[in-house]
Amino acid sequence: MGTWDDGPFDNDSAADWCGDLHDADPSARGAMVRAALTTAAHNTDYLDYDDAASAIAAAAIVASQLPGGDPITSAYAPDFLLAGESLDLDDDLPLLAVEALDRILGDNSEWRGLWGDGGVSEFPQITKLRAVLSGPPELSGQIALL
Template sequence: MGTWDSGPFDNDTAADWCGDLDDAEATNRPAMVREALSRAAGEDGYLDADIACEAIAAAAIVAAQRPGGQPITSPYAPDFLRDGGRLDLPDDLAALAATALDRIQAGDSEWHDLWQDAAGKANPAFDALRGLNRALTA
């Protein structure tokens, strides 16, 4: 996984997933967000980092659509959502996104292990997920 920063869109896997979301028909986009979140939330075994990265990007999209959510400005996010773009998402996705983030931060997650090893005491990736979770549960 090529990672250049700690934000939800700042890795190859998330950027590729966002490109696919951009290319998808508008009517298929909510299902793609749900699928990314469900894959992470429903994983019983060791959670692969690629699944986690897609779910984190999806959670950031859901969080941005919530009242008070951070706007999406990353150049690696879907073009249609940058600078205040909207995606009509079902209300239940906020809870699913929060569940996915909890699963990603669990001890049996490759994403968690990679960031735990790389970050030391200050952990901007963990901080980013906590910020998303606050927006999702507000």
């Protein structure tokens, strides 16, 4: 596992997943984003680093499509997004992405454990993604009710 920075695409697992997303048929890409988020969000056992890293990349992609989301600029993100192509995503994916991020930061997560072993206790990149995915404060209560 190689990690070179703390961005959502800055590790081998996320970069590999992004390459697979780029290479996939455009009609399958939305399902791939959903699958990465679902794998992390619905995991009740030990959450593997690779699954967490892919879900973080997927969450960043979903967030980039929302108001307040950072545009995709990382050289390790899917090339089609860097080239300005769009990705058709279902409306429920922001909430699923929040669930995935919460699971990644929770107990029994290899991603959280590895960063914690390195002395990291705060995750500003994840916090920002979660805030964008949750929507404006006046809507976050509505999202929680869905």
